[in-house]
Amino acid sequence: MPDISRDEERESPVPPSVPVTITSGHFDATRERVRSLLATLPTPLGPEEIPNGHIRKHLTDAASDATQGLGDARTARTGLMALRSLRRARENARYAAAGWGVVDRGLTAAPLQDEYNRTVSGARETRQEHEYVGADPVRAALVHARIEAGLERATDTDVRPREESALLSVAEWGETAEAAQVYLSDARHIRAQFTASLPPDAGSVRQPLTAAAKALLADIRDQQSTLAPEPNTDDRTPGRMVFDELRREAQSGISRLAYAIGPASAVVDANSQLARLRALDRIQTRREAEELARPSDAKTVRDIRQTAYDALTAALESSSRSALARTVLVDAGHKVMAADRELTHHQGEIAASTLDRSVADYWYATALARSASAATQQTVQALEGD
Incomplete structure (x- = not known):
């Protein structure tokens, strides 16, 4: 562990x-x-x-x-x-x-x-x-x-x-x-x-904020309409858990954007939603490639955890707009923190499925962190009118 x-x-x-x-x-x-x-x-x-x-x-x-x-x-x-x-x-x-x-x-x-x-x-x-x-x-x-x-x-x-x-x-x-x-x-x-x-x-920046929020919301609606379908099988593996969670958030996030408390919040929230949509695509691709199998030993869990931490660090260091990317990475970091907290509750030999929640959270954080840069770039382009 x-x-x-x-x-x-x-x-x-x-x-x-x-x-x-x-x-x-x-x-x-x-x-x-x-x-x-x-x-x-x-x-x-x-x-x-x-x-x-x-x-x-x-x-x-x-x-x-x-x-x-x-x-x-x-x-x-x-x-x-x-x-x-x-x-x-x-x-x-x-x-x-x-x-x-x-x-x-x-x-x-x-x-x-x-x-x-x-x-x-x-x-x-x-x-x-x-x-x-x-x-x-x-x-x-x-x-x-x-x-x-x-x-x-x-x-x-x-x-x-x-x-x-x-x-x-x-x-x-x-x-x-x-x-x-x-x-x-x-x-x-x-x-x-x-x-x-x-x-x-x-x-005043009200106009570019409002225009960016409107453009990003339209793009998010388009992406939401083509979400990957919900699987029919009753699969409770960590790969399915992270897919389901990201898919739910992709579906529900649009209402928060439509009723944002102001144009600035709408832009920042849209940036996070764009990152989640990209993260969902990443998870779906990995599921189809059968890369999200439940880990069977402690070393694999440690590697999954370290990958999440590395993804956070890389995303923060590589983004040209790190302050905006940070708003996404904070959420990804909370997933890592939740996974870490869950792991501290377990000691000794345990069933592999016991760690499903933590593993799913690490995968979630990794996918979200790796999606932050592209989402941020799209948001910056909308704000700058490119």
Whole structure:
């Protein structure tokens, strides 16, 4: 069996990023917010403060996770990953602080709901006034897609707090209010940093983004109409598993593109969908050539795993537009991470079929990584009007 470290099990080999510099001041302000929220909690938070052990554990776990998030942000491999760690830290810290606020000062959900609604209104206004400026349409697509996603998350109104406890319900409203704030804050910061990095003559890229999204969507629809048929046999080998998964994603992905949250997200999502369609073709070709037989020994599994890692590295290093290719490779990396995690659950002699899920995920990652460059090239051509 492959020797997998704990870090490999928990982290994707390719971290997500955004081509914008996040300032140290923004990170510092977020860290200070986490610390100030945690400072409102008594230390330790014990039975005298909250007799109910179940509720107390929810709050102490959240506080612990917030502290862990601060540490994760310091060691994050990209600025975007640091932002995500700090966002989760803020959410957890606010959850704990709001829950303790119920005990300490009779905090209710009402002011937190009002705070959340104000943030949602602010995010909607920011979305309405957002201008798609840029110089390089590829970089602009990547940055504006992050902004679109952040503002969308900030306005997510599907809030369903727990009903098991009034205290935990208030805690969740605190978490929800904080999440909306940090999504909005991060989106505004990314927008400001991106705008500041542009030359004075930078103009609108809305039209090339919209045109590229439309052209790519049409091409994807054409490819989807000629998908390989679903096999009739009941075959549960890893080769069939990866084929079925990619085929399902090829069929369902079109609806996400048609209802994308914005033109930049539509382009980035189309790039990923193009890569999946190419990956499906690769898997189909390998199946027809009978190259995806279930491995029967540990060495073959190790080789399959190493091939996946090598494919990720090669794709990232060889692409002339690595930032765009990375959006595909992040997904491929998650498959490798999932496969690694599954392998850690098995020791000693096991049936070959036990590893089917991991093997399928490694094959998926390999096919997707090897498809990233061609998909990215097609997307770049659409953005540049070639």
